[in-house]
Amino acid sequence: MLAMGSANALIVVESGLTNSPTNAQNIDPAFGFIPDQEIEINSSFDLGIPNATVFGFSGDGTFDYYSFSVGTGASPLQIGQTVFFDTDYAQIVGLDTQLTLFGTDGTTVLASNDNAPFDGPGDLVAMTTNSFLSYTFASAGLYYIRVSQADHHTLYGVPLSTRGATYRLNVSTVPLPAAAWLFGSGLLAFFALSRKRKRNKPLLMLGQA
Ligand SMILES: [Ca+2]
């Protein structure tokens, strides 16, 4: 089941049939801009952060794959943006997550993380075993993020346990490139205005007479 359609549809519920890239659950329609206190990078960019949330209730002994678009317009994620992937609440049900990001072929590993290097919002427990990773996408396409269960003998984890495999997955980004661009053009506009004001100086000084 996928929450679709509106800008407010921020939550995807894991369908239970997402055990490979070919049947990954697409989360593009779930991206919205409503502030979410549990995304990892939120303190000073609370407004206008594209983010999507997945609630996983797997419990079916499989991997959970989700797909998302970058640079195609199907999601707000753009080329050159750093995207953050974060699991929350898994630890309190005894699930030690592993997050793995795959390229557009569904098999090339771009990044993977077992335990977040910090306790972020939604982790609740010190020394979290929830996962966190970030990645800056250089080219457009459909990518895959996988939630699995961490395993000391398997590099990228094993299928989720059939018991208690509940988690929340947050996908978010900081709109830095667009903000920087707007800031730059704002400065240009300011200087242009300053030059114009100088040129019109006699006119502006009338008010002080
Ligand atoms: Ca979090």
Ligand SMILES: [Ca+2]
């Ligand atoms: Ca977390």
Ligand SMILES: [Ca+2]
């Ligand atoms: Ca972990």
